[in-house]
Amino acid sequence: MLPEIQRERIDVVLVSPRNPLNIGAVARAMANFGFTQLTVVAPYEPHWREARSAVGAPELLANARETASLAEAVRNCTLVLGTGTLTHRKAEQPVVRLDNLAPLVAKALGSGKRIALVFGPEKHGLTREDLSFCHILVEIPTDPRQPSMNLGQAAAVGLYELATRVEPTDRSTLLEDRIHPGIATEEPQAAEKPAPTSGNLDILASLIEEVMVAAKYSPATMQEANRHDLRLMLRRLKLSAADGRRALGLFRRILWRLKR
Template structure:
């Protein structure tokens, strides 16, 4: 499992408080998760957190990104986090933390997973969430949903290491046949490239209205993620969309 956790990326989006960034890093270290990524942190907060006494090495190694897309590019599964009572307008599949963690653990065996946490005040925006395959909910009381960032990270990572056996069983009990080999999932980088190409093609086709372009882009991003493409299918889609884009004369420059 330690090896599996090496595939996990904790992504803090727009964190504003150095204490919270430090607390998230500490929880990660407690539970053996090493890779922290921050997207658009409040600069001073990030610097203060990095220079804080006692901040672990993983904070010093934390990588900084300017967009969620870049921060999750090499991940095949991107999971958002939320709390009970928040975001009643959520447009994503929502899973209980324990169920979601099971799915994440399966994916971590073979590929990188990004776990996203939003800003202290607002959580993850719809635009940020549009990069997620689905969302996991910490079962807080509806009456008191707002949760401390460091505690949210601690609880989610605890659920991922929970029930870990000191000596992991090699063969799952009750399994009679060989494990079916699954094709690797597409990386978020490919999935986002596909999203952008589709957006370009649709723009060139007159499908996208300038006034609602941003909303359409988010809708497309969610639609493409729901396809849960494997790596081969993503390559095939990219090839098809490139051909359409070429035929339509669509390119990055004339995006809506």
């Protein structure tokens, strides 16, 4: 299984879950595969920590973090994986099938990233707004006649893949033959540069939005749509942490000039 030190850098995030029994089932699945970091975003029921379905995982449930927003929950993560189906949505970010996720996670863990695996509410899953905080949409393949899964089952399937399919690594490189078996690389790839956290990207997005308002870029009615698109764009750009800081300084200077 994936080493414990790497499993501790994978956060399981539940967005607005309605049924405490489902939260308990997720906690139990996490305990089954050795994951300990659970965050619950704006839960519907106030007494979710008392769920009896958390068999063998009451301590994990008691120590879970609660946040008011998804932005706060994933603030310290550098790779945010949203889960869902493509049956009723058109993805606005890269899509990776669950069975193809392991090499990507191995590479992220090898370069020291903190990862969030995000699940949406039982009734409709992650919204378009929720997914704007995600770098990647992870699709769990299902029969089209029954595309949705129970929250606890989806978490169990996802965590099994991460715990057993991800190759432990201390390197930031991902050899080509992990993606294309039989094709070897002669030279390792260069080490990946540190990435900005989700929280830092949100700070940059807010600043760019402020510049857009100051420059009268678009009417007030478009501000919410612009905010959504900015979050997605910054995550698709795959900036390094240094590039993020440079962009922050640039837009601060532009805003200062505009306000003068």
